[in-house]
Amino acid sequence: MRGAATIVFEGMPSYGELLKQVKGRIVELDARQARELENAAWVDVREQDEWDEGHILGAVHIPRGNLESRIEGIVPDRSQPIVIYCASGARSAFAAESLNALGYERAASLAGGYTDWKRNGYDIVIPQQLSPEKRARYSRHLLIPEIGETGQLKLLDSRILLIGAGGLGSPASLYLAAAGVGHIGIIDADIVDESNLQRQIAHSLNTLGTPKVDSAKRSIEALNPDVEVTTYRERLTSENIDRVLDDGWEVIVDGADNFPTRYLVNDASVWRDIPVVHGSIYRFEGQVTVFKPGDGPCYRCLYPSPPPPELAPSCAEGGVLGVLPGIVGTLQTNEALKLALDAGEPLVGRLLLFDALATDFTEVRINRNPDCPVCGEHPTVTEYIDYVEFCTR
Amino acid sequence: MSVVRVPPVLRVEAGGAREVEASGGTVRELLEDLRVRVPELGAKVYDGAEIRPYVNVYVDGEDVRTSGGLDAPVRDNATVVLLPAMAGGDGR
Numbered sequence: 001m002r003g004a005a006t007i008v009f010e011g012m013p014s015y016g017e018l019l020k021q022v023k024g025r026i027v028e029l030d031a032r033q034a035r036e037l038e039n040a041a042w043v044d045v046r047e048q049d050e051w052d053e054g055h056i057l058g059a060v061h062i063p064r065g066n067l068e069s070r071i072e073g074i075v076p077d078r079s080q081p082i083v084i085y086c087a088s089g090a091r092s093a094f095a096a097e098s099l100n101a102l103g104y105e106r107a108a109s110l111a112g113g114y115t116d117w118k119r120n121g122y123d124i125v126i127p128q129q130l131s132p133e134k135r136a137r138y139s140r141h142l143l144i145p146e147i148g149e150t151g152q153l154k155l156l157d158s159r160i161l162l163i164g165a166g167g168l169g170s171p172a173s174l175y176l177a178a179a180g181v182g183h184i185g186i187i188d189a190d191i192v193d194e195s196n197l198q199r200q201i202a203h204s205l206n207t208l209g210t211p212k213v214d215s216a217k218r219s220i221e222a223l224n225p226d227v228e229v230t231t232y233r234e235r236l237t238s239e240n241i242d243r244v245l246d247d248g249w250e251v252i253v254d255g256a257d258n259f260p261t262r263y264l265v266n267d268a269s270v271w272r273d274i275p276v277v278h279g280s281i282y283r284f285e286g287q288v289t290v291f292k293p294g295d296g297p298c299y300r301c302l303y304p305s306p307p308p309p310e311l312a313p314s315c316a317e318g319g320v321l322g323v324l325p326g327i328v329g330t331l332q333t334n335e336a337l338k339l340a341l342d343a344g345e346p347l348v349g350r351l352l353l354f355d356a357l358a359t360d361f362t363e364v365r366i367n368r369n370p371d372c373p374v375c376g377e378h379p380t381v382t383e384y385i386d387y388v389e390f391c392t393r
Numbered sequence: 394m395s396v397v398r399v400p401p402v403l404r405v406e407a408g409g410a411r412e413v414e415a416s417g418g419t420v421r422e423l424l425e426d427l428r429v430r431v432p433e434l435g436a437k438v439y440d441g442a443e444i445r446p447y448v449n450v451y452v453d454g455e456d457v458r459t460s461g462g463l464d465a466p467v468r469d470n471a472t473v474v475l476l477p478a479m480a481g482g483d484g485r
Contacts, residue, residue, distance in 0.1 A: 318401070
């Protein structure tokens with residue numbers, strides 16, 4: 001006889017029975033017991049919309065369907081206690097059993113789930129939310145545990161100032177904008193010239209002869225309308241630096257082309273406690289570091305005063321490989337994003353040297369100088385200094 | 394013998410070389426030797442008594458100013474990096 005066969009599994013458990021069996025094999029903790037666990041990772045296995053309506057403070061979100069594939073990235077140590085929760089403790093029971101099978105011997109399910117937790121009045125977070133459009137735009141960031149929705153919201157809320165919209169500022173402006181840094185400031189007095197286009201990729205033939213700040217703003221807005229751009233079409237001086245920094249910039253990306261500006265930026269950042277991502281380039285070589293006041297050296301710890309003019313050539317004089325500011329500027333951007341996200345190890349106290357001809361990265365340690373004239377124990381520089389512009393350009 | 398890496402802005406003083414050699418058991422001896430072997434470069438870095446204030450000298454990745462100064466020992470085959478400040482952004 002041909003036709004469809006019906007197979008009946010006799011004695012197979014119902015959902016309720018299965019849940020009961022699973023609960024018998026795992027550890028369940030109530031809200032009070034779970035709170036007392038030390039060093040536990042908290043994992044919320046509910047769906048996105050449930051998470052968005054509120055979750056336990058300090059938890060990470062891994063929807064149940066992604067749990068097994070993503071847990072190792074979040075909790076690499078299989079002996080670390082894990083508290084898994086869902087709405088009521090059912091999905092988390094199955095999740096706990098699955099983690100036990102993966103070798104997480106101290107994975108436990110929160111009995112009563114988020115509902116009970118909330119009823120007990122314990123700490124929860126009701127997150128700000130990304131719109132569906134933003135969720136789509138930043139989806140590749142949202143997938144990274146170190147960023148996620150919280151990190152993306154941080155970026156959208158961050159304020160980063162670019163000193164210069166030239167070779168270093170160009171890639172920085174584009175990648176910061178693409179990353180969704182919500183507020184970008186750009187200060188530059190120059191206009192776009194044909195000789196810039198060999199490397200300054202924020203500008204184009206369409207913006208030749210226009211102010212660089214306006215040209216960069218156009219590029220940013222074409223890339224990402226979420227970004228609010230503040231332009232300062234002026235050269236940074238002791239007269240205007242306080243006005244610019246009063247706008248509340250949290251990170252400075254320094255791509256200045258001259259020493260007077262470098263020192264102004266440094267001194268102001270020390271006094272105002274703003275981290276500076278420093279980049280400089282010449283011909284085939286570049287340097288990157290982060291000057292974070294209090295945590296590491298400042299620029300004057302390295303170089304208390306400017307060098308003699310013959311040692312201070314500019315790119316206009318010495319030339320530069322077009323891609324070099326691209327490499328150095330993107331390294332700076334990486335540091336700026338990490339600072340904004342408060343993630344990873346910024347280049348504080350480390351000076352990274354890049355040689356494009358040899359394709360060689362070298363790192364040297366740089367230390368705070370207790371005799372530093374600005375951030376040392378007995379500062380001698382206490383107001384802005386306008387060094388005379390000595391580089392011939 | 395140690396390798397001294399010459400920064401781009403000081404290569405003219407080193408006859409265009411990206412690296413030169415110098416030897417010495419301490420930073421002072423090494424810089425004295427550099428002044429003999431490559432006089433123009435040596436003089437730009439070390440005035441015979443002090444390292445010039447606008448140049449930093451790193452031996453095996455450590456800034457000699459904050460790790461023992463001129464008397465700090467230098468091992469054989471050390472890597473020495475000379476680093477004057479680079480203004481070096483790129484406006485124009």
